[in-house]
Amino acid sequence: MVVTDPDTGELIRKDTGEVISDNALSQEKEWRAFGSEGDADRARTGAPVSLAFHDMGLSTVIGKESTDASGNQIDSATQMRMGRLRMWHSISHSHSPKERSLQQAFTMLSKIKDRLGLPDYVIEKAAYVYRKAQERGLIRGDSIGSVLAASIYTAVRQSGVLRTLDEISASIDVKPKQAGRSYRRIVTELDIKVPMIDHARYIIRIANRLELDERTKRKALELIEQARKKDLLAGRDPIGMAASILYLVNLEEKSYRTQADIAKAAGVTEVTVRNRSKELRNRLDMDSNSRSTLRGQKFPLLNESNTRKD
CATH class of the missing domain: 1.10.472.10 (Cyclin-like)
Incomplete structure (x- = not known):
């Protein structure tokens, strides 16, 4: 009979005490806390990788815990020092104009998702289009809002989600004419195939x-x-x-x-x-001189005799 020592990970034969293996894999659930909530928000894995984050969700975050790995309380001087490190760490992640542009655009994208009720796959597609537009230099000369509106409209057209350019522009507070110009530029330069409107x-x-x-x-x-x-x-x-x-x-x-x-x-x-x-x-x-399919006759004339005044 073989037993497992959970502390050392060894497989031991019970009758002779012989150690069969000292490198056994743990079969237990590996619950950990990946956020600042601690034990209240424990999970097996962290957040999934997403294009809708400026760092794709792979950034390193300095936690806000007030205790060390042993559970001892961290003194106030160390906490202040870690706070300053956390601040400079956050600033260093967005030092380039490209990173700042992505961070600002995807912060707006997260808000628009809730306003328009867009599904996650549309948001991912919109983030992909925006990244491609940035790589090709299509944002230069346009505002971030207009390019983001054009990217979202491209995504909803490709996904078959009913959202108009006017609705998207209003949610970002940009003019539809500017968003339309950015949309035509993106579709042309990136050679995107957009399906016909139903x-x-x-x-x-x-x-x-x-x-x-x-x-x-x-x-x-x-x-x-x-x-x-x-x-x-x-x-x-x-x-x-x-x-x-x-x-x-x-x-x-x-x-x-x-x-x-x-x-x-x-x-x-x-x-x-x-x-x-x-x-x-x-x-x-x-x-056509043929009769309309509606009731087998032509449409009535749109004049005062058969329409109500608004």
């Missing part, structure tokens, strides 16, 4: 906010498919087009949701909804 998802999103029924949603999806086949969606704001499609179907269904209601739910202006609706109706009528 207008149907924006229709469902706006319709859910307006609490429209399934019949209206289905007809709106049919109409957006007609517009796509006639190449009426290229170069247009997807949210504005989705809101206009819903407004046309809203008139057809006589649910009488005002332009203001639809524009507010979509986050666009009433002028956008009105102009895009007229353009869609005219283009659909000009391109």
Whole structure:
């Protein structure tokens, strides 16, 4: 029979006392505290490596414990000296402009994650795009906020998460025009393949906010498919087009949701909804003399006789 000495790690034959091995591996759980919380926050491993940290989570941190390894209290002079070392250690980690830029950008990225409710994989992808833009020198001449907004928008487009550039820009407090310029520059210089926008998802999103029924949603999806086949969606704001499609179907269904209601739910202006609706109706009528799939007839004219004043 073989027994294990937990203190020395030796395997000993019980009947003869012969030491079989003195290098046995411990099979017990190796719980340790990796943070400043101590025993209250014990884990098997530390935090995972992440691109969303300026040091990727691999930095060395001087702890704030007031006791040494033996559990004895550290005197006040030593604690003050360790505090100064901790301060200079923190400063030395961000001495270069590149490190300071990453630290500032990823601090903002962590806040935006909570504001927009973005998942972790989108944040990782956005951090990767930002690092690539920094390596290529694309941040020079732009603000950190605009490049970060462009990186997040690239990540959500690639991941299929519905977030507009206006929403992202508002959360960082930068102008959408600046973020759009940075986005075009990043996509062009880094040769990033961004998938096409799915207008149907924006229709469902706006319709859910307006609490429209399934019949209206289905007809709106049919109409957006007609517009796509006639190449009426290229170069247009997807949210504005989705809101206009819903407004046309809203008139057809006589649910009488005002332009203001639809524009507010979509986050666009009433002028956008009105102009895009007229353009869609005219283009659909000009391109085809056939009847619309909605109720087998053309759309009603957008004039005072069949629309309510907002």
